Amino acid sequence: MIVRHRILRIGILPSSRYFSSFESTVKLPTGVAYRQPTGLFISNEFVPSNDGKQLTTYNPRSGKPIANVFAAGSPDVDYAVQSAGSAFRSWRSTSGTDRGILLYRLCRLIEEHKTLLGAIEAVDTGKSLDTVVTEDIQDCINVTRYYAGWADKIHGYSIQPFAEKFAYTLHEPFGVCALIVPWNYPLMLALWKLAPAIAAGNTVVLKTSELTPLSSLFLGNLIIEAGFPPGVVNILSGDGNTGAVLASHPGINKISFTGSATTGKKIMHAAANNLIPVVLELGGKSAAIVFEDADLEQSVKWCYSGIMSNSGQICSATSRILIQESIYKKFVELFKAYTVHRMSAGPLDHGPQISDVQLEKVMQYVRSGIEEGAHLVYGGKEIIGPGYFMQPTIFADVRDDMKIVREEVFGPVVVMDTFATQSDAILRANSSTYGLASAIFTKSLKLAVDTSQKLDVGMVWVNSSQDSDFRVPFGGFKMSGFGQELGEYAVKNYLRPKAVHLNLGITL
Template sequence: MEVQLTAPNGKTWTQPLGLFINNEFVPSSNGQKITTINPTTEEEICSVYAATAEDVDKAVAAARKAFKDPSWRKLSGTERGALLNKLADLIEQHQELIATIETLDNGKPYSAALNEDLADVISVFRYYAGFADKNFGQVIDAGPDKFAYTVKEPIGVCGQIIPWNYPMDMAAWKLGPALCCGNTVVLKLAEQTPLSMLYTAQLIKEAGFPPGVVNIINGHGREAGAALVQHPDVDKIAFTGSTATGKEVMKMAAGTMKNVTLETGGKSPLIIFDDADLDLAVKWSHIGIMSNQGQICTATSRILVHEKIYDQFLTKFKAQVQSISVLGDPFEPSTFQGPQVTKAQYERVLSYIRSGQEEGATIALGGEPAPQKGKGFFVAPTVFTNVKPHMKIFREEIFGPCVAVVAFSTEEEAIQLANDTTYGLGSAIFTRDLVRAHRVAREIEAGMVWINSSNDSDFRIPFGGVKQSGIGRELGEPALASYCNIKAIHVNMAT
């Protein structure tokens, strides 16, 4: 049920391979496994058990039993908060190893996994630990003849489905508020990147969470994911992934009228006005699209630049990309960009690059595979110019290190271009005119607007989109609303 592994940086560990149900690692019911691949070397790392519908039944049953068990249900918010803080402490103690596993399995630079992702994971759990005994109901003045109040109660068994681009982060974003509110969870991992959360499952048990409160399964979306979404004893589904899959999740969840939270795709605009601090705009434009290999739902993949500074920006931006976007071994400190997560994603990105060329866009930089010593799913950071709004590279989410740079002449045109999308997740504005910044921010159809930065999300601030970028919010206090039912209690005071 486990295997000894060694990463390229020399770290060794015992990797669990089983499904984590009732605080124990167990094999899948039919013994099926999924092999996970190192995207840097294209070599097999190990094979982990993959859940069947029968295994999903077992995990849901464990979560339902735990939800009703006094060992969890009767805990005070303060006690739940203590468990979350203990988990945060354990993750902090193991953070270097977990970051190593994340880099090996996902391909992201080790420095980013450790200093960005794991730092955020720890902060998220501590943040919701603090909220666990402060998620209050209210007393409502209904006149002298009635005493009315509300209480916030946990929803029940929550099915949570996370993506492969931020395995630890996305798990924390969902587990934190769900456990804070007293729910139990069946967490379905992305089959491409299961290793870091399976390792972390041991820490969940060590932190003292009762059996069945957190169950972690690996498996294919069409089998394990679909079984979880449609399960009649699951009360809520939280999903992060593509818009197309999100639509399927919503359809399947409708059969039992589940509470649904969806965080799906994006094609986020970044607008640079002619009075912007150009060096600042260049820095954040690069971060907004090239970090995490462009595999970010909020990636600002459409850069809209005022025509007066377009050429100047493009020159500076290309120089920034060439100097900073160092491709290579993700364990090397100098590496900014690792490989795409899988061969399928690598080929998808290359297909969009070909599409851009075929539709008449110009490749100003990159545009080709960038193998390291002949191995790995590396794609050179790619900059498109002469892009028209009808092109696929302007309209569709590529989820790779590819950006379209488009000129505009007026504020109205910039807003029109920014909103010309079915998505509405993130957006960014660069200008020294803060009146204009706030005015344009209100006009952008997106759940989040960054002013003079891009993609610097914060665990204290709500995260989510509009249009086809999702339903509901994660992070911040608003995330708690997704994991609570509000019960109104009426007391007749009249004689």
């Protein structure tokens, strides 16, 4: 049975037996001060790292430090994995109904703290508070509620090949799952993984990005308040070394990673030593295809959103736009005009890059595009001042062999070129080593359906871009990884089938 804890209705957290001394007071840009957990969250306690090592997280809008948090080393990973393993022995037997109740409680707590969580996420990522609250944190609420509903609906199948034989399947949790999340949507992507894993009966060790650990660590407070048993959810802050130790740990039974293809390969190699199954949601170089019959005004707006949202820091960003020859010049003109319009509210409104390192990486791609002969239509410059800002950048008349066309930039940089026919567009879109997503713009349903079927990607948007939904699978092909997040497919990621054979009378 579940112990029903009191749910605190809090804005700034009061003292409580649940909260550790490993925290610091952080003043948000809104003027609100709150207590930020800085310890590693293991077995429902915030604890320091074994060696005392700490990381500093910075506000991308100002470049100023926000807080220091402890960084997990190998002994800390051991402790977290052991905690999750011990908890799994009893958690796996907890009924789906009770698991769902706990997830519903967590959902309510996230909803109650929506504004505070949004403010934490905004200061840690540099996004606008309104965007984080209405989009990112709302998605956290939706996802957690959705998988709370899934917890008691996991079932197997019965199979009777013939009269004397009956068989059935059990869908069982893997055990301890390592969940490794990136910095672009810290809390949202954490819950994309955590909620279905918990609903399926697993325990988890969540590793945050060293750049954006704050909201996930704060989630530890809500995990306690929701009533989860110690060890079911463990949260570690740390850098790539922490992730490497976690991925290669013999106590891990499943890994789910979101991040770059380069790191994904390292995760897969580490997991191979222990034959641990992995789900990889990696990068992309997604193409938007604009046919000549498309609604140009809407196509421009959706394509802008598809690359410039979150300052271009989206794995599925439609960063390549292929435009049919007859409308190419008009589309480029409209896209530039719309970009100028969006920037008129203020050059910093579109948001910063996550760090100075990321900003320099994107600027190197911009310089490469210019050197290789792409036509710079707009932008291309760093915005001098506090924080890590740059102009949205538009390149036209590109070639497929250019770095900015082939490689994932992960910034507000879009490349445009023409195509003649549908088959030409499909060939060029599929030429990428990635296969995460594509967008198609046309008024022809037949053309949209036919093109969708021929694109070698995991997701296709028709007359939109980036409008994903928590009930619909999210994932890609080729160098974009394998396995899906979201929808019922995510629950299946965290379950393994077991076949049971019953002999009803076969004799030898």
